[in-house]
Amino acid sequence: MLQAQHIDLAFGAVQALSDVSVDIAPGEILAIIGPNGAGKTSLLNVINGMYYPQGGRIVFQGVERGKRLRPYQVARQGIARTFQNVALFKGMSTLDNLMVGRTLHVRSSFLSQALYWGRALKEEQAHRTYVEQIIDFLGIQAIRKTPVGKLPYGMQKRVELGRALAAEPTLLLLDEPMAGMSVEEKEDMSRFILDIREELGITCVLIEHDMSVVMDISDRVVVLDYGVKIADGTPDAVRTDPRVIEAYLGVSS
Amino acid sequence: MNVSFFFEVLIGGMLSGVMYALVALGFVLIFKSSGVFNFAQGAMVLFSALTFVRLLEMQVLFWLALGITLVVMILLAITIERIVLRPLINQPLIILFMATIGLNFFLEGLAQGVWDNQVHGLDLGINDVPFEGLQQATGILVSTFDLIAALIAGALVLGLSLFFYKTRIGRALRAVSDDHQAALSVGIPLHHIWGITWAAAGVVAFVAGMLWGTRLGVQFSLSLITLKALPVLILGGFNSIPGAIVGALIIGASEKLAEVYLSRFLGSGIEHFFAYLLAMVFLIFRPYGLFGDEIIERV
């Protein structure tokens, strides 16, 4: 579905990614792991269009992507994401946040919205209905009208997932979706991600630190260390890879 | 085109720019240490000048009046820090900025309510006459007053630069301006630091007030100087001390030059907004100014 080929990314003198190539197959759940500062979020940001790599290219659904595509243009192609430090719109309720996720599917002009009739009204109701399905799916009915700033962290992450889903993406990028969650919450989230793949057919890429989750739900694992890809394969293969062990635990001498 | 006239306008403009720099310095001080743009700096200029002038008119001795005003400004700074800044510590900077707008109005009302609305002349003993030496050497007329103001401003800039870059407190100030929380966690006494910076800004405001007050008379329009300082800061960078001077010189010079040479095409009064026009151009192409630091947002 998406191939990132030979990506180089640098911030001044800091090389965040060096010659990183990742293939994402349609319908798979791919986990990106690695120690802190390995460049995982940077890789997602490149895929997302937020950073422009100095070298390499992105091929999405068979088409090479323009070098300087803006984030909203990338979103339009069908890629949605969540962020490491929950990037919800704190001034709005859960429902409103999810409705914002429907942006790409809003066709009515602002004039028609100002009059709140005709096409705008129908669309608004249709989007509300769709968003309610996501609310049902994630079980967040009770917090529909709560301003998201007031929600506990785990709930916020869930809402952010819902917002990304509202865009009807083909590729979903999740940046540490389970950070700071309890065991039960992690199980819920894992279930959601698996359901997203099975019921909605969305390809998922997730950055994750919890190894048990990674082993459990991902089809393939990519390991980054200091901006370089050091392993790429099934969870079992990666788990026993000596380079990976060295990166996480250090060399035993 | 008369070359020496051009230089007169240029140098005159640059020197009036120096006066802007004095006010801009106050802004930079506060911005550098707290990230807040202190819209009330102009009101502080007015307040200090009014206090000083009225004390003089009440027959208080010059140096005593100076001392009293300094003390008043320092007390004012500490009060502002305690009452306005401390409660707003974790709010987004835009809220702080709006608070300083409110503060500006408050101080204006206070200054004029306590003293009065009249224009007061201020005489520091320096005359606004052409500087003899230069006039005789090159035939260019440059005011002595402007030159002395330039010297004072230069001394202030030097002093403040040394303070910020060579002393421990200066380093602490730079840390604070970068990140409040981080500075706090390293043990930097945030509130003391802010008290110091605002007091310093108050002193700078006083110096600016004295010099501007002599030139314009001490009156309400002094606080409008805030509005001239903004383009200076855009050009020079909000957190750069040398930038304040450079920006001020450019603004001062280009303003006067534009007024003299362009007004035949565009009508008079150009100098009132030319600075802002220049600022707009910079905002589009180089928003952080010539010397300012770029702010990078991390997601």
Add this chain to the structure above:
Amino acid sequence: MVYRESGQFKTTYADDMAMFPIAQDRWGVMVTITMAVVVVPLVASNYWISSLLIPFLIFALAALGLNLLTGYAGQLSLGHAGFMGVGAYAAYNLATRIPDMPLLLSFFGAGLITTGVGILFGLPSLRIKGFYLAVATLAAQFIIEWAFSSIGWFSGGSATMTLDTPPMVIFGYRIQTPRQRYYLTLGIVMLLTLLAKNMVRSQVGRAWMAIRDMDVAAAAMGIRPLTTKLLAFAMSSFYAGVAGALYAFVFLTSVDITAFELDRSFRLLFMVIIGGLGSILGSFLGAAFIVLLPVLINNAATLFVGTVPTDLIANVELMIFGGLIIVFLIVEPYGLARLWHTTKEKLRLWPFPH
């Protein structure tokens, strides 16, 4: 117990998404509208209508525009009064230069012209944020002030400084008395408020708030930052332009740039801050506050102290404004509107404590 929702069930999403889903709110709004349309013109004196209610409505409209830009879209603007000025001069020129120009069309045209100017000055908003953008809006304010006082064409080439607005006629009906002018203003303000309320609860409003809260994430969601911000500038300028036209034609009956100077911009910002950023109701509350405050101070002063010199009143007014801004920002940055909502929340439970 007064403000309970129990017993009010919604069975369709449409019902839930109505403008005022809670019955008590609907009642409240109807009562207010009835008061405004029927009761006030019967009961209020000419002084009240001409000097207080009409300016209140006009400033509420302008504050509403500013709130759309600053409160909802998060773009701080210090030049809003300048845009009002553009509207005033545009309406004047349209009404006097085009023969038989209908009044309402002049107002509408003024709004459109101001929209154009607003979009122009809003262009920097893609590259700069926060108060860098505010500085750009200040630039707009100064440039506009200079343009209208220096360029003669805007003043119809007339030599005299005061430009009187032509008499207002709508469909052959002359608008002259305070009550007539009140109805004209009320009608326009009500219509534009309705449109604003709709925009704010639709995708437009949500996009604005998204940009305000976190524009990076908004972009990742498919929201186009530049178009969204420019739309905010456009809408807010339209409202400012119409408000300016109303101010000139209905209130001042003359066009004068000094009515739209920087001080006015600050007052509009104060209305929005005190009333509540990001709230339609807040714009009205803030406007009412700022319009009434000088009257209150004056009356209070004469009551307690006797005759007070106008200078002192003006200075005390400044101090109170400034002080209130600071107090509001510290205590309730979301202004009177938030205080109102909190009161309503308390009313849900009253007389029970929790």
